[in-house]
Each structure stands twice: as C-alpha cells, then as structure tokens.
Amino acid sequence: MILDINGVSFTYRSSDVLHDVSFAVQPGEVVSILGPNGVGKTTLLRCINTILAPKTGEILVGEDNILSLSRMEVARRIGYVAQQCEKARLTVFDAILLGRRPHMGWSVSETDLKTVESAIRMLELEDLTLRYIDEMSGGELQKVSIARALVQEPRLLLLDEPTSSLDLKNQIEILSTVQAVVKSHQVSAVMTMHDLNLAIRFSDRFILLKGGTIFEAGGRDVIRPETIEAVYGLPVHVETVAGHPVVIPDGIEKNVVHAAAHEQQHQT
Numbered sequence: 001m002i003l004d005i006n007g008v009s010f011t012y013r014s015s016d017v018l019h020d021v022s023f024a025v026q027p028g029e030v031v032s033i034l035g036p037n038g039v040g041k042t043t044l045l046r047c048i049n050t051i052l053a054p055k056t057g058e059i060l061v062g063e064d065n066i067l068s069l070s071r072m073e074v075a076r077r078i079g080y081v082a083q084q085c086e087k088a089r090l091t092v093f094d095a096i097l098l099g100r101r102p103h104m105g106w107s108v109s110e111t112d113l114k115t116v117e118s119a120i121r122m123l124e125l126e127d128l129t130l131r132y133i134d135e136m137s138g139g140e141l142q143k144v145s146i147a148r149a150l151v152q153e154p155r156l157l158l159l160d161e162p163t164s165s166l167d168l169k170n171q172i173e174i175l176s177t178v179q180a181v182v183k184s185h186q187v188s189a190v191m192t193m194h195d196l197n198l199a200i201r202f203s204d205r206f207i208l209l210k211g212g213t214i215f216e217a218g219g220r221d222v223i224r225p226e227t228i229e230a231v232y233g234l235p236v237h238v239e240t241v242a243g244h245p246v247v248i249p250d251g252i253e254k255n256v257v258h259a260a261a262h263e264q265q266h267q268t
C-alpha cells in the first residue's frame, strides 16, 4: 500500500470541508478525485502533502504516518504538482533540478543531471531549458512543474488539475506520461480532474466527492449517469466509445438554444 487515508476530516476556521474521508491507493494505480468546485479536492491533496493537518483521522504513506516525517522525507516520497505554479526567476533547467533537492548532497551528481535530462526529454521541454519560468505560458509552466515532480522520483505523485492549462495534444501526452511512469515504476498517482472523460481514460479508480465526503469510490463501474448526476447536479448519459465510458451532459443543445435566444433578446 502506498497511501492509506483513514477517517480524515478537515475544517478551515469554522467551515467543515472534508468529513470522514477514507481510501487506500496501491502501487501502480492512478486514482482520480472527482467532484464539483469547492468540494474539497485541493484541500485533500494538501492534507496528504502535509501543507494542512487534518482535524481528525490519519494519513499513512507506506507504513508511516505522514505527520511523523520530516519535510525532506515527505519530499522524497511525495511529488506535488499544485494548481498554481510558482513563478520564480529560474531557468527551466534549474527549476526542474530543484526537484532533485531531497536526494542531493551538497553538489549535483551525474545521476541528478541524467534524471533531469530524461524528464526534459519525456515532457518535450528541450527547446525551453534556458528560458526563465516567469516568462512562460501557463501550459509550459505546468509541464515544468510535472517534470520537477517526476525528478523527485516519489512513490506518490499528487497532481492538482494537471491538465487545466494544456492543449488537447499536451493533455493526452502528459497523462500518458504520468500513467507510463506509474505503471513502469510501480508508484502511484492521485490527481484531481474536472475533465471527466480524460480522468476516465487515464485512471484506474475514482473517488467521487460530494458535500466533503465520499459519495462513491471504485473502478469504472462508478461512472454511471446516476452517480455523476448526484455529484455534479447535471443530468448526463454515458456511452461507450472505443471501449471507454464517455460522459455526455444531457440537454446541451437545449441550453445552447436558450443562451442564443437570450442573447438575441438583448440585442434587439
């Protein structure tokens, strides 16, 4: 077991966000945490990465309670790709090399350099290595953050909406890379995603959050019209395309016609 979350609850000042969340993640698994805006997905990732401390419950990484580990030990085990990437005055190469920090002594080793070079190639960042990260697009920066998390060589990757700034090709490539790393190194990834169909395509299991607690968790069997509608409050149907379930919101055409009629009314 790579991650074991038992009865985690979290409160910001007086507002309860997470309530009694429990699930485990095995080696070689990609798990997507799904749910509407504000349900607590980022808060849960921040609890796992010790940025926040749960009010109740415990989080084990391997055999260890995450709160018993030093920051360096956490960084050796967990690679975190946040929603907001930092914009320091660093080159792409240096920003990715920083990910090796938890493994480094006082100097950069041959292994550190090889690991960084391999991540740069994997994410096709070769042409950008000397550019400054505070002068990059959101999507380029997102790829740099993922490269930095990969060179940490963590057992657990936490990815907060890793494809939010990426174009279609990069979305597919980044998620394929994450999936390939997870399978080949028998590590795990836990990610939050708003694009249900991308999540379905690249994840082994799903945690559906509603009202700060787990509504349903499991494999593709949890992707049913009634569960998606209950969680997101939107009627959908699920079709199978090339062997994968695809969630299609119902009544898009009706909403588009409504919006167009509304706009026309305003113009006249």
Ligand SMILES: Nc1ncnc2c1ncn2[C@@H]1O[C@H](COP(=O)(O)OP(=O)(O)OP(=O)(O)O)[C@@H](O)[C@H]1O
Pocket (backbone or CB within 6 Å): 012, 013, 015, 017, 035, 036, 037, 038, 039, 040, 041, 042, 043, 044
């Ligand atoms: N620092 C904070 N102080 C107080 N409340 C917060 C803080 N950060 C988040 N919240 C609140 O906690 C709830 C959960 O936020 P969180 O960011 O975890 O949701 P999310 O599921 O990741 O949302 P999204 O999909 O929009 O990114 C929200 O209601 C949010 O307003």
